[in-house]
Amino acid sequence: MTRAFLRMNVLPTLTLTVCLLAPALASARQSASSEAPALQPTTCSVEGLMDSIRRGMKSRSEAYKLYLRTLLRESAVNLPRAELQAAFEREYDPVMVEHLAAALVARTERGLEDDAFQVVAKRALEDRDPGLRAATVRAMRRTGALGRSGEMFERLVRDPSPEVRMEAATNLVEDTHYVYGGHHGPAADTAVSAAAASDDPKVTAKVLGQLMTGEISSDSARKLERLLGSDSAEVRAAASTALGGVPVAEMANARQSLTGMYRDEKDPTVRKAILQSIARLGFSGAVPELQRLRAVDPSMTSEIDSWIRVLNMNHQDWSLILREKQRQQQAR
Amino acid sequence: MRKTMKTTLAVLASLAFIPAAATADVRVGSPFPGTVTATTYYSSGSFHGAVDISSANACGYWGVETGAYGSFHWNVTIRTTGTVCYGNGSGNQNEVKHTFANGKILRQWHFLKTGASVDKTCDRCQIGDEGGTGNVTGPHTHMQVDRNGSNLTGWYDGTTTRGEFLSRGETVGNIAT
Ligand SMILES: [Zn+2]
Numbered sequence A: 001m002t003r004a005f006l007r008m009n010v011l012p013t014l015t016l017t018v019c020l021l022a023p024a025l026a027s028a029r030q031s032a033s034s035e036a037p038a039l040q041p042t043t044c045s046v047e048g049l050m051d052s053i054r055r056g057m058k059s060r061s062e063a064y065k066l067y068l069r070t071l072l073r074e075s076a077v078n079l080p081r082a083e084l085q086a087a088f089e090r091e092y093d094p095v096m097v098e099h100l101a102a103a104l105v106a107r108t109e110r111g112l113e114d115d116a117f118q119v120v121a122k123r124a125l126e127d128r129d130p131g132l133r134a135a136t137v138r139a140m141r142r143t144g145a146l147g148r149s150g151e152m153f154e155r156l157v158r159d160p161s162p163e164v165r166m167e168a169a170t171n172l173v174e175d176t177h178y179v180y181g182g183h184h185g186p187a188a189d190t191a192v193s194a195a196a197a198s199d200d201p202k203v204t205a206k207v208l209g210q211l212m213t214g215e216i217s218s219d220s221a222r223k224l225e226r227l228l229g230s231d232s233a234e235v236r237a238a239a240s241t242a243l244g245g246v247p248v249a250e251m252a253n254a255r256q257s258l259t260g261m262y263r264d265e266k267d268p269t270v271r272k273a274i275l276q277s278i279a280r281l282g283f284s285g286a287v288p289e290l291q292r293l294r295a296v297d298p299s300m301t302s303e304i305d306s307w308i309r310v311l312n313m314n315h316q317d318w319s320l321i322l323r324e325k326q327r328q329q330q331a332r
Numbered sequence B: 001m002r003k004t005m006k007t008t009l010a011v012l013a014s015l016a017f018i019p020a021a022a023t024a025d026v027r028v029g030s031p032f033p034g035t036v037t038a039t040t041y042y043s044s045g046s047f048h049g050a051v052d053i054s055s056a057n058a059c060g061y062w063g064v065e066t067g068a069y070g071s072f073h074w075n076v077t078i079r080t081t082g083t084v085c086y087g088n089g090s091g092n093q094n095e096v097k098h099t100f101a102n103g104k105i106l107r108q109w110h111f112l113k114t115g116a117s118v119d120k121t122c123d124r125c126q127i128g129d130e131g132g133t134g135n136v137t138g139p140h141t142h143m144q145v146d147r148n149g150s151n152l153t154g155w156y157d158g159t160t161t162r163g164e165f166l167s168r169g170e171t172v173g174n175i176a177t
Helices: A002-021 A046-056 A062-076 A081-090 A094-109 A114-126 A130-139 A150-156 A162-179 A185-197 A201-210 A218-227 A233-243 A248-264 A268-293 A298-311 A318-331 B002-013
Strands: B025-029 B034-038 B051-054 B063-065 B072-077 B095-099 B105-109 B120-122 B126-129 B141-147 B150-152 B171-176
Touching (some): A046 A094, A062 A094, A081 A094, A081 A114, A094 A130, A130 A162, A150 A185, A185 A218, A201 A218, A201 A233, A233 A248, A233 A268, A248 A268, A268 A318, A298 A318
Antiparallel strands (some): B034 B051, B051 B141, B063 B126, B072 B095, B072 B120, B095 B105
């Protein structure tokens, strides 16, 4: 049992470890029968790395897979670039493609070669297999890809494969949030442009529904206002939500567009999203406006009253207001 | 067999500096090899609320890396362009910072401007050389996490102690994001 365990689980880790700590353990397999593993200088091998990934990915433990990914990113800088790229280019198993691509991207992110990233971006756009395009898109997730190639995203969100489009949408959401902290205007602008460029309502809605828009340009704000006229209710709701978070300079316009649209909107989900954004843009100052909108649609009266009650509590922080609103909803 | 197993596990245990699983925490490593010279309080007893790391007067010798593990956008503010190792007054420090989505800001101060001192998105990249710009008595990097104007100490408390030597990338603390 111990031997099997050693072979299945520990060895792949050790192989990767060799890359990190060279000089380190050489031939751990042989050492299984000797007193102690010998320390010998080794170079990292792409083959060793790939073996580790193949075995590691069979593991049922998500934690172990994440651990492997972390190790992979760390060891990427010690691998021979040409060999790594060659392995990536001749690989057709999506799992392997994703990890080899992630290793190439990690080299660029760690400040090695700028063009390692470009090799991955090219495959994300051009591989004939949608599964492999999707895998390379995932490999670029939570990196500086947005800043390196915003144009790439505008193409990815129009990919013929819905899987690729959705992976690109996830990257836009996670990259703007985790890499740019939601506070970087140009990154958010790239996300808005890509969302607006897609013909897939699910993609546009996913990006806009979760984007932090506090630093976007007026140009992006106008794009969001135009999307309020979309045929898709999903897109209208997401654009409404996104407009709720715009910078101070855009607030008056956003409020006007949302209020104007509320009167003609028929979809209750969109109407709720509009009300939430009107509340967010005005805080307690939105109460008179909300009172005027009470007459438009009787089925929304209780929703509007609930907003008015919460806004009148005068919380000065949007997350507190939102939490209070949700609490009231549950209490009912 | 059992003995080998133990050896193997010991080797694995030595890898404890690598997180066993990714969490919402962002690990922050030392920007260069150096000694922790101050944490929450200076030796004088006054509040500091940050971590100072210094490599013993090696001004301009070590390249300063951004500390956070993972890709992040970094904003650089250069207030001093020359080589200043022993301070040039409050407010003159060069700064690199990242603002997380939850409003926490990780800052690194006092480095010397180099060609690398520009806004960028990267994973632990060079941002300047170790220096002493701003209100300091000697070259070091000041690592601070603050939110709404208050310094946070929980991110390094229990991980880093004064007098400890850290190699490049060795954990200073973890920021919950
Ligand atoms: Zn300090």
